Amino acid sequence: MTLCLRGLERDGLVKRTVLASMPPHLEYELTAMSISLTRPVTELGMWAIEYVDDIDAARAAFDAQD
Template identity: 60%
Template sequence: MDVTQSAMLDHEPTHQGCRVVAPVLARIGDKWSVLVVMLLSRQSCRFNELKRRIDGISQRMLTLTLRGLERDGLVLRTVTPSVPPRVDYALTELGRSLCGPVIALGQWASAHVDEIEAAQAAFDARAEG
């Protein structure tokens, strides 16, 4: 058994571990959450600015995404009293700690997109045949 296999066995998921981690992975693995985290990693943003910068997201989906990220402690929502009220969103320290893994995952996907597309085409050809 090599070192990688040994390390994988040390981290074998348990039922309890999966139950606890699955909702967190669902949140941070959601495409909208990833995009929001990456945009907020650069600077805080207002709602409409996020909506303009995230192509294809609906107002409802952005609201749900921001609420979920806020609930998970990844995003801080700050209301500044004015007319109309100003609402800014920023990453918390916990949210900033997510940027490294998200960037690494994006880099991995970019580096392997050709291989993934080739595998998908081969799979689809077998399924049709």
């Protein structure tokens, strides 16, 4: 999880804040850039739902070739 969060931070998709407390506490928040992904990701999910049967059929046809 740490590597994933660090990668997202490096890409500018999350902001990490270290709070000076005992024990130290970290907070993560989405950046404006990551929030802008909401619409495209939602549309991709809707596309996947619409075509799930076609994807399953294509996979079955491919797997049957072996």
